[in-house]
Amino acid sequence: MKLLNILTAAVLTLSVASAEDVMKKSMSVMTEGMTQIQQGFLHNNLELIKSGAKLVKDGNTMFSDKKVISAYLPNEKKHMVNVAENAAKRIDLDVSILELNLEGKAYINAANAYSDILNACARCHSIVRSW
Numbered sequence: 001m002k003l004l005n006i007l008t009a010a011v012l013t014l015s016v017a018s019a020e021d022v023m024k025k026s027m028s029v030m031t032e033g034m035t036q037i038q039q040g041f042l043h044n045n046l047e048l049i050k051s052g053a054k055l056v057k058d059g060n061t062m063f064s065d066k067k068v069i070s071a072y073l074p075n076e077k078k079h080m081v082n083v084a085e086n087a088a089k090r091i092d093l094d095v096s097i098l099e100l101n102l103e104g105k106a107y108i109n110a111a112n113a114y115s116d117i118l119n120a121c122a123r124c125h126s127i128v129r130s131w
Contacts, residue, residue, distance in 0.1 A: 034114075
């Protein structure tokens, strides 16, 4: 019985660690994307902006489902899943706006969309991190 308890604890630990790894990977991808977008604007490199936008979009996909979002929110914040979901939707929308403005050579509007993405990230982080 003791062995079963140890195995169960090990499996649960691995499951939690795996979930945290998924979250860390997603956040890392989004961070890299935001960094590339910013560097692209600072160095007038449109390809870097585009590749960064793709990374942000890819990293944000895991947050398209309320159940997934809820799984990563702290227990005392799970009731705020709608706020986090709206932030994820806003990020998707702003990435699309950024891309459309790049295509239309409206670079100031594209930079404003980048700023809106950053604000959406901060709104969600304020929930999770109690800022």
